Amino acid sequence: MPRLLPRRTRLAATMAATTIVTCLTLAGCGSNLDPQQVAAGRGTGTTNGGTAASGAPPDGTVPDIDDGDLPTGPGAGDGSVPDSTGGGGGAPPDTGGDTSGSGDGSGTDPGAAGGSGGANDTPAENSATGDGAAGDCDGFKNTTGITDSEITIANASDISGPVPGLFEAARQGTQAFVSYYNSTEKLCGRSLKLLPLDSRADAGADQQAYATACEKSFAAVGSVSSFDAGGAATAQKCGLPDLRAFTVTPERQTCSTCRAAYAISSSTISDTIPKFWLKTEPEASQHVGIFYVNVAASKVNAEAFRNAYERAGMNVDVLQPIDTAEFNYATYAQQMKDNDIQFVQYFGPYQFAIKLQQAMKQQSFTPKVYFQDPTIYDANYLKQAGDVAQGVYVFSTTELFDDTGIREMALYRSWLDQVAPGAVPNYYGLYAWSAARLFVEQATALGGKLTRASLVDSLAQVKGWTSNGLHAPMAVGAGTTSPCAKILQYSGSSWSSVSGRNFTCGGLVNAT
The missing domain is CATH 3.40.50.2300 (Response regulator)
Incomplete structure (x- = not known):
């Protein structure tokens, strides 16, 4: 050996x-925690379908996938996801380049989705605020990370350390969505501001980053850290909503204020x-x-x-x-x-x-x-x-990066190219974009009721999340592994x- x-x-x-x-x-790093323990560490909550969020049964099986966890529509009855180009994705945006599936998406008109939604408006498909109605802004209050003009969200990813730039794509994906959102929208009169933090592939650095996030931001969004156990207790103690691209360790999976766009449970x-x-x-x-x-x-x-x-x-x-x-x-x-x-x-x-x-x-x-x-x-x-x-x-668990016929993929790639010209799309960046979109959609729906606690509670109810067809359905609230996949x-x-x-x-x- x-x-x-x-x-x-x-x-x-x-x-x-x-x-x-x-x-x-x-799938998960195979810790000694079983899926029920992971789910139990999160607490319970009522899902959109009215059932309590929980982990998999002891035998490792999951409930039937047509119980409301997946989107409805053509193909949903047999466990498949509706065609990515239909319904939820809308027509491809205007482009100046190839959208046949082999283009790089750089010609996409990033503002094409547009659509500023008021409390009673129905936004356009793939708008920066999602397809739901915005909550009434009456009663909106400034708090940690929120001023009269800005809502600060932190991203703590491994940028320096033994592998320089390891998860820079996660920061870029988050910044890409923030830039897209700010180009057309405001949340109760406030733009988004990204606070970049470096977790340096080190548990101690992750803890320090989240101490800063607790003090200076309203929430953390799109983070990916190799040793993310470091900041888990810190995020939970200060009540920080931590909507990550990925979670890696069981400690982060069981953090009660932490969720991930790529939901996963151990083992x-x-x-x-x-x-x-x-x-x-x-x-x-x-x-x-x-x-x-x-x-x-x-x-x-x-x-x-x-x-x-x-x-x-x-x-x-x-x-x-x-x-x-x-x-x-x-x-x-x-x-x-x-x-x-x-x-x-x-x-x-x-x-x-x-x-x-x-x-x-x-x-x-x-x-x-x-x-x-x-x-x-x-x-x-x-x-x-x-x-x-x-x-x-x-x-x-994602659609093909070159499939820019999927409107959301075209948006991700276009805005990524704007904030980081020449950057290569990958898993980490795509799920960071997805996390940022989910944060915005949830915060917009809450409106004047938006607080750290209300956002944490709202995220606990999310299931079947696909970010407009970018990836397989994710049980974000329950934190269980998606039963859906493709072989490429x-x-x-x-x-x-x-x-x-x-x-x-x-x-x-x-x-x-």
Whole structure:
């Protein structure tokens, strides 16, 4: 077994920061808390459908998905989501560029959605305030983070630290929506102001950032931190609404004032993933090799997927760590050959994934399936991977970034390009945009009743959140993992969904 580096080395810190969120994007980091414990830590609340928010039952299953948690409309009855271009998305905005699905969205007219909504107005589709009526502003009061002219929201993400710019996309995604909102709207006469904070991939820095957020902002929005346990107690103690892009640790998941646009609970995965592979690759599904970068978060997640796969009927022959200091990946490629592995799954940052894929090519080993988390659904991975990227599969809970026929995707990409020209859209930025939209829609609906406490209570009722079709339905209030997913494949020069146009929705597998 390769030797582990000392815990305090820069490289180990880098990999820990990256892989903690790598495992998040798949399902959850597999803590010892079961889904019921996670939900219980949040307290309960009444959902829009009138049922109490709760976690999954002890067997890891979830209630039928047609119980109101998903949007209604065409396709909803069978667990799929309505076509992204219909109804909720509206017509694509006017563009000066290509909107066929391969364009970059940079030609989008960001003001096209427009629509300033008063208390009794119905805003235009994809307007910055959402499609609901605004609350009456009578009684609106200034408080921490709110003045006569501005509402300050904080974003605490890993910007510096062992991986500079690790989650800069989350800050950019939040700023993009703030800029979009301020271009057409005000909330009871107030614009939004973003307070950027740096959590530096460090629990102590996350705590310090949230101490500042408690003092200087009304709420925190769109944050992503590798070690987000640090600020969890601080946010809860001061009653700060913390509407994150992602949560990573159980401590943040159980924080009573914290929610995430990408809702997730520990130790569960969507059963649509193993069901897809059992149907499309029945033979390969019986010869699975799971490899992971040898840090705690990836280890737990790899073991959780092994458990879930085997419970679903797949067979895992190899579960193998690869040390962060390892340079000779040929050994692992040979191990795949020796064990007749036909399905390779890897947990780790894309830079290491490329090393493994290159070693497989050098050893003339080509499995039927190479499968990874959506951290490789990134233009930077494609640039560095070259031809070894051909044919790779990823799990995804978002629509394709290039599908600018989806009005909301076009808006996200257009405003991202305005605030950060040349920035690459990714998971973190998209869910930060989603979190910012959800904050605005909830705050607008509350109107004069807006307080930290009322916003926390309101967020606890949110379910089926898709941010106008950007991503799979999320049980934001309950904080449970979405049972919906897509499988994407990179082939030729583009990504496409091989599991169908719509998200496939099922149940949750308890992977402990």
